[in-house]
Amino acid sequence: MDIAESDRSKSRTALDRVRAELLPLLVLAALMLAARSSFANHYHVPSGSMQPTLQPGDRVAVDMTAYGVRIPFTLVDVVARGGPRPGEVVVFDSPADGTRLIKRAVAVAGDTVELVDGRLRINGAALQPDGMIDVERFGTREVALDLRHGGGPGIVPTVVPDGMVLVLGDHRGRSADGRYFGLVPEREFYGRAVAVYHRRGEGFVWKRL
The missing domain is CATH 1.20.5 (Single alpha-helices involved in coiled-coils or other helix-helix interfaces)
Structure with a gap:
């Protein structure tokens, strides 16, 4: 050789x-x-639109199976599990420009939703527990609101159509949400935010959402 x-x-x-x-x-x-x-992913919070629940810079664990198991990189469900429930923190693409967003689902198909001074009424009932003007209750879940900058645009009584969800930010006066880009189709939700796992100044944490 x-x-x-x-x-x-x-x-x-x-x-x-x-x-x-x-x-x-x-x-x-x-x-x-x-x-x-x-199955699982994470989201980096870019703004204060979900304060006080989420802070800018928070890193959030996301359950990608909450609303169905999908073929990777598609919106095709292998196992369908329905859409978000009111009160859940959800991840989706903005219908306006495709930006990945994180907001709170507040009303689903069949709900009559109204927003006055940043506070919700669903099917005619206010969500504020007695004497708590900056808190909303979704079932057993209590959500603190940030109304330091007012409530932002209101919503006249509107019925949410089938297959659609209304999302809002908890910082009502500083959130570009469903009041601006409209309702979000159920199939557009990527997953449910489970917990904050890292926060500036605190390091690794596990704050359930």
Whole structure:
């Protein structure tokens, strides 16, 4: 065997070794990416529109299976589980420009929703517990509001149509939400925010939402 052939043989051996080591890593990375698309993900909060619940810079764990199990990188459900329930913090793409947003689902199909001075009425009933003007109650879930900058635009009594959801920010006077871009179709929700897992100044935490 001459020197040139020996060099080529060594090159092939090295290339085969790289392929053998790299291929499993690439497959693992692809599987992790697919799992992240379909099962769990995270969201970095860019603004104060959900204060006081979420602070700018918060990192939030998101359950991507809450509203159905989907084929990775698509909106095609393998297992459908219905849409968000009022009070849940949800992740979706803005109908206006496709920006990934995090807001609170406040009204679903069949609900008659009204918003006055930043405070909700659903089916004619106010959501404020007795004597608590800056809190709304969704079932057993109590949500603190930020009304320091007023309540923002109001909503006249409106019935939410089938397959649609109204989302609002908890910081009612500083949130670009459903009052601006309209209702969001149920199938557009990527997942439900589960907990804040990292907050500036506190480090790693686990604050359930």
